[in-house]
Amino acid sequence: MTAITVTDLTDRTPFTQFLGDVWVLTKRSLARIRREPETLSDVTIQPVMFVLMFAYVFGGAIGIPGGGNYHAYLISGMLGMTLAQTAPGTAVAIVSDMETGLIDRFRSLPMARAAVLTARTIADLLTQVIGGVVIAGVGLAIGWRIDNGVGDAIEAFALALLFGYAFTWAGVCLGMVLRSPEAAQQTGFVIFLPLTFISSAFVPTQGMPGWLQPVAEWNPMSSLAAACRQLFGNPNPASAVHVWPAQHPELAVLCWSVGMLAVFAPLAVRLYQKKAN
Amino acid sequence: MSDEPAVEAEGLVKRYGKTTALAGLDLSVPAGTVYGLLGPNGAGKTTAVRILATLLRPDSGRARIFGRDVVTEAAAVRRTIGLTGQYAALDEYLTGRSNLIMIGQLSRLTMDAAKRRADELLEQFDLTAAASRAVKTYSGGMRRRLDLAASLIGRPRVLFLDEPTTGLDPSARALMWEIVRQLVADGTTLLLTTQYLDEADQLASRIAVIDDGKAIAEGTPAELKASVGGQRLLITLATESDLEAAAAALVPFTAQSTKSIIANGPARLIEAPVIASDGLATEVIRALDAAGVKVSDIAVRSASLDDVFLTLTGHKAEADDPAPETGQPSQTVKEPVA
Numbered sequence: 197m198t199a200i201t202v203t204d205l206t207d208r209t210p211f212t213q214f215l216g217d218v219w220v221l222t223k224r225s226l227a228r229i230r231r232e233p234e235t236l237s238d239v240t241i242q243p244v245m246f247v248l249m250f251a252y253v254f255g256g257a258i259g260i261p262g263g264g265n266y267h268a269y270l271i272s273g274m275l276g277m278t279l280a281q282t283a284p285g286t287a288v289a290i291v292s293d294m295e296t297g298l299i300d301r302f303r304s305l306p307m308a309r310a311a312v313l314t315a316r317t318i319a320d321l322l323t324q325v326i327g328g329v330v331i332a333g334v335g336l337a338i339g340w341r342i343d344n345g346v347g348d349a350i351e352a353f354a355l356a357l358l359f360g361y362a363f364t365w366a367g368v369c370l371g372m373v374l375r376s377p378e379a380a381q382q383t384g385f386v387i388f389l390p391l392t393f394i395s396s397a398f399v400p401t402q403g404m405p406g407w408l409q410p411v412a413e414w415n416p417m418s419s420l421a422a423a424c425r426q427l428f429g430n431p432n433p434a435s436a437v438h439v440w441p442a443q444h445p446e447l448a449v450l451c452w453s454v455g456m457l458a459v460f461a462p463l464a465v466r467l468y469q470k471k472a473n
Numbered sequence: 474m475s476d477e478p479a480v481e482a483e484g485l486v487k488r489y490g491k492t493t494a495l496a497g498l499d500l501s502v503p504a505g506t507v508y509g510l511l512g513p514n515g516a517g518k519t520t521a522v523r524i525l526a527t528l529l530r531p532d533s534g535r536a537r538i539f540g541r542d543v544v545t546e547a548a549a550v551r552r553t554i555g556l557t558g559q560y561a562a563l564d565e566y567l568t569g570r571s572n573l574i575m576i577g578q579l580s581r582l583t584m585d586a587a588k589r590r591a592d593e594l595l596e597q598f599d600l601t602a603a604a605s606r607a608v609k610t611y612s613g614g615m616r617r618r619l620d621l622a623a624s625l626i627g628r629p630r631v632l633f634l635d636e637p638t639t640g641l642d643p644s645a646r647a648l649m650w651e652i653v654r655q656l657v658a659d660g661t662t663l664l665l666t667t668q669y670l671d672e673a674d675q676l677a678s679r680i681a682v683i684d685d686g687k688a689i690a691e692g693t694p695a696e697l698k699a700s701v702g703g704q705r706l707l708i709t710l711a712t713e714s715d716l717e718a719a720a721a722a723l724v725p726f727t728a729q730s731t732k733s734i735i736a737n738g739p740a741r742l743i744e745a746p747v748i749a750s751d752g753l754a755t756e757v758i759r760a761l762d763a764a765g766v767k768v769s770d771i772a773v774r775s776a777s778l779d780d781v782f783l784t785l786t787g788h789k790a791e792a793d794d795p796a797p798e799t800g801q802p803s804q805t806v807k808e809p810v811a
Binding site: 213216217220221223224227228231232296297298300301302303304305306307 | 523526527528548551552554555556558559560561562563564565566567571575576578579580581607623624627
């Protein structure tokens, strides 16, 4: 065995070490995508399928109060759903790492402890960017257009990604409390399906029964869809709904996202540390 | 180099609800040795390792690795330890080499140093040919080797091996043993848990026998064997009804430190820990004859760690031990008042 000089990086500050560790672990998650691109189906094939089904199967039967093209209406809702729906995937990845003991190994290394979770959420944020691009692409193909300025459009995507990132931390928490990847998958489905469907993501809230309308109107998914519609210049029937989040959708998305991050990120870190006992 | 122990634990206690995993474990592992924690499933071995590797906080008691406290100086401890758990803790989708490089970088090596060290370990553990394959294509033995390589990448001074060969076939097991021996030759301190007595016997220079969260015996394999008398006497009787009389006749021969003679009625078999001496078998036969006991077969063999375990705990070390074929458990005959 040849002796090699092991360069110790202990002179790095804790923060640069944290960034270095996050980078190493983010690369790890991305390497997996490179080796198995099919893991990206939830931000590529699946959203394309959903867009096409909603546009051509349900679309004709859905009227938009105040008029407007359903295809143009649909895309903002799909953007929110696609980004939020990556959260169960986050949970599955976390549970799998727990199960294989990889997280235990990370914990026994002289690395920054917060890096494991942070890297996971950054890798998932990058897959969300792919999802956003795919949705925009398929949208453009079916007749969706950005009718406002570029600045507004960038703001819409940025809001959507912030929103998606907040959901990723919810996914991390979910992964921490569940025991198997299967349970994470199923629980994610049970939580996120109603969350997306009881909203104005695909259907205007005006047509829902009176008791359900408030639920849909206050659903963060509705706020995101309305905010994006407003910023893209697409039909936005929620502007006629006189509840606070429908009237101030951008601010509502910001509040929901920051609120979720403030709750779920510290909770995730806490759960991660508690797993040690 | 000082005589400071590599691993030191005092009164470690860990409870999970009503279950007590550790009930006051004391350990002292000299630097540069292989130390075996031997015990059945659920004895507390893994809990002990997890505490020593900073993964778990003890409810009470303290532990130090080369003088650094595992709770209050956890970061410093992590720089000196390596851990290989019961399940290969690897990223299934990465290649073997990428896994090692990743762990190397997280162990504070530069990219270049991590790459060089990874290649060196792949070579050492005979994994070079599989280096660029995803880990999920590896066999069980290959995974264990890669996992061990991963825990060595930062050149730890103390390595924890939690049941390194559980579930491996005999050839993969032999290879692991070989690797472990090499490591010790390199000066690494090893703390090894196992439920296999032969493994502890083969590898460890000192052993702590753990049962119900406590060390119930400690010493070199030879000392432990000697503590149960060094020899085992196996006698098959002609008739089952002679069991009591035979057990009583054997009492004077049994090792002082142990009081148990095991009698299996239906098999007409008596097993006793005895002190080795010249002419032992002859004297035993005479004593049994004087007691009117007819002997069909007699054998004397060296005590194994199995015997140590059985004598100390009253049950076998290895899990899933089948009950005697007759369906009747063996009974332990206690020595009458001497």
